[in-house]
Amino acid sequence: MKKYLYVFRGGDEGYADQSPEQMQAHMQRWGEWMAKVKAEGYPLQQEGKVVGKAGDVITDGPFTEGKEVVGGYVVLDANDMDHAVELSKDCPIFEFGGTTEVREVITEMGM
């Protein structure tokens, strides 16, 4: 098993017109997906700062267009990249046009 990082982007615009009932259903599907793939991670605040050398703030977030904003990330175990992509299949991020970037985490050095 290897570790994979999922970075979730976008999807936020679609949330505004959802009814409370629809939002709850969406949230429940997230919870189910996370439990199923045993994902662990954190959501991120929208606001942030980009810092350059010696702590100079280059810019205040958000850094890019809404659909590029990272909403959260998780780490989970998968056999290989294909399996990791397969596991993302039912992820609710896709329901409102969001995307996830899947990256293998390097856990063993010198390979």
Next chain:
Amino acid sequence: MDHFFRTEYGKAVSHLTSKFGASNLELAEDSVQEALIKAMQTWPYAQIPDNPTGWILRVARNKMIDQLRRDQKTTQQEVPETTEEMNEDLSLESINDDMVRMMFACCHPSLSQEYQIILTLKILGGLSVREISSSLLKKEETVAKAYTRAKKKFKQEEIKLLLPPANEIEKRLEMVLKIIYLLFNEGYKSAEGEMLIRKELCEDAIRLNRVLLESEICNTPTANSLMALMHFHAARFSARTDENGDIITLENQDRSKWDQNLINQGLFYLEQASDDGGINEYIIQAAISAVHCQAPSFEETNWMEILRLYDLQLQITPSPIVRLNRIVPLEKVHGPHVAYTEIEELEETSFFDEYYLFYAIKSDLLNTLGESSEARVSLKRAIDLTKNEREKAYLKDKLKSI
């Protein structure tokens, strides 16, 4: 977690509007919506907070205060600081009072009944315009327009989120209960539209009635009577239709499908309602339903008691509809001839010329009396008059058996 977000929406919007005034209703709605989005985006990553209601209320309140501060620069309005006192206001009792105040505001006499219904469903029921339109079988556009106008009126009239003065409580509560019962009936009447959402409308009505009962001044015999009545109806919900969604009449319902738990709760509320021995709009209907719910079968129903209750109802509201509904117990107690005489008298009033149920009942009686060809004529008239496809199918089926 059933409908948790929807319930919280009603609580939080009521609370914030009580705090910051009816003129800020829209901002309250937006703030609560944002708080729910935040919950949706963050809760799946960790455990749901220990006090999810408090979490949503706090997040929504903070968002609202932030926005009011931003607006303050242009409007010079004063924005209150978050204080200890504000946190104490988040107790269950206090939130319940906020909802009661909101119910009185949504059902304010200066608003039309249509506006009252839409405001109640949107704000207290936490339904979206689309969900309201599908539950009321109206066009989405129509509901959206009505809601905008209703909100405008709400502001124009400067409806305050206050409890009515003691001498008006009864009358105002009557209006709130009427809207609750209308909502329930919208959900209950016939199996049109999306079944699930319509059932939810019934649950919402019961939930709102419960909010009233938890407030001391609204825990009246009338409010308890309506609660009992809705419980008895709801108990029979799943026995009312077959797997195709076709209607099953009371006579043919599988009584083992009736929800005994709801019946028992209904009996409890009916007892509460009967405490003072007074009569109100709903108590007789509730008592009639209670007799039906407790009967082991249609034949073994205590028809004498039901007839007695209808007679009582007639004394209070001598309406043709009550007389029509009284036909069935009248037949059971005094036989089809007596019942048919009553039908003939009712026909002379021409009140029921366009009412399909009248002709369906008349046809039943004629059939019992052996007048099958006349029974058929009457039933055909009923089929022509009903617009509901399921009712039509049911009656057509019946026509074959005469």
